[in-house]
Amino acid sequence: MHAQEDCIFCKIIAGDIPSAKVYEDEDVLAFLDLSQVTEGHTLVIPKNHEENLYELSEETAEKLFKAVPKVANAIKKAFNPLGLNMLNNNGEAAGQSVFHYHVHLLPRYGKGDGFG
Numbered sequence: 001m002h003a004q005e006d007c008i009f010c011k012i013i014a015g016d017i018p019s020a021k022v023y024e025d026e027d028v029l030a031f032l033d034l035s036q037v038t039e040g041h042t043l044v045i046p047k048n049h050e051e052n053l054y055e056l057s058e059e060t061a062e063k064l065f066k067a068v069p070k071v072a073n074a075i076k077k078a079f080n081p082l083g084l085n086m087l088n089n090n091g092e093a094a095g096q097s098v099f100h101y102h103v104h105l106l107p108r109y110g111k112g113d114g115f116g
């Protein structure tokens with residue numbers, strides 16, 4: 001499925017909803033999460049609409065994870081964190097609230113940085 005009408009991330013890809021872009025290529029978009037659990041909290045998404053890890057095609061996974069280290073390094077350069085967590089929620093019970101596959105990149109700044 002290329003894009004889903006009622007998907008907020010498909011709307012961000014289309015430019016119908018504004019976002020603070022961190023990285024973009026033909027197949028992948030990375031933008032700041034609205035909630036900013038820590039400073040520089042970024043979401044990396046494939047441009048193709050696939051719901052979660054169960055649905056993620058090999059082709060999409062390859063394109064997405066090829067871009068992830070580039071996004072991590074862009075975050076490192078911009079925010080200079082001490083560390084970085086990569087997280088992914090699959091299914092409502094696991095905390096997934098947007099059903100367009102995404103990984104969270106969470107820059108870490110030490111104790112009291114807002115996460116964990």
Ligand code: 5GP
Binds near residue numbers: 032096
């Ligand atoms: P999930 O809970 O599905 O793993 O993560 C979804 C994330 O998307 C949440 O952290 C939430 O803050 C973020 N989010 C939801 N709607 C928007 C939006 O319109 N713009 C941006 N930048 N982030 C969003």
Ligand code: ZN
Binds near residue numbers: 007008048100
């Ligand atoms: Zn979507």
